[in-house]
Amino acid sequence: MHNTNINPTASPTAKNPLGQGAVFLDRDGVLNVEVGYIHNLEDLQLIPGVAAAVKELNDRHIFTCLVTNQSGAARDYYSLDHIQALNHRLQTLLHQAAGAKLDAIYSCHYLNARVGGKNPQLTGWSTWRKPNTGMLVAAAWDCDLDLKQSFMVGDKATDVDLAHNAGCHGILVQTGYGKEILSGDYQHHAQPDHIAPDLAEAVTWILSQIPNQ
Secondary structure (H helix, E strand, O other): OOEEEEOOOOOOOOOEOOEOOEEEEOOEOOOEOOOOOOOOHHHOOEOOOHHHHHHHHHHOOOEEEEEEEOOOOOOOOOOHHHHHHHHHHHHHHHHHHHOOOOOEEEEEOOEOHHHOOOOOOOEOOOOOOOOOOHHHHHHHHHHOOOHHHOEEEEOOHHHHHHHHHHOOEEEEEOOOOHHHHHHOOOOOOOOOOEEEOOHHHHHHHHHHOOOOO
């Protein structure tokens, strides 16, 4: 079971400075503070500055989409409803902080048994699990997006790999696990197109790459 939650007010066919590109964002360590698997909703807290950064994308009419691996349900840590509730809290906090919003949310709940999958309904390989491109391909199909004109912002090597596998520009932020990726202490070496201290600077760089209209 994959999860797709598209904001019914989104207008993916509206003109924006990317043409029909998008900015894809990882969740944990990019938008909210990385604290591991979040069992209590209140433990999901925004990283300072991210709401304003998302609002800047909104104001430029750039389709902004969350793409996130969320294997907590596959690990039997909590339910799929809990993951939905976490994403709802994320949207609420973004709106309360800066009037910002995510236009769509795609999340993969599958996990192989050899790496911790326990729930039989959610255990297995998935084309949606990063660095596989399923979530981005689905978003491009659903929302009429051009992946070659799009950007993927994450804090893990798998986010950068996803970007390049899908033909996007990959940006590594140094929040979350970003610094550990750069030091070689987590996952594997990545070759992002840009390294940013946080999402705010990543958005500044993204906007610098888009021709003014």
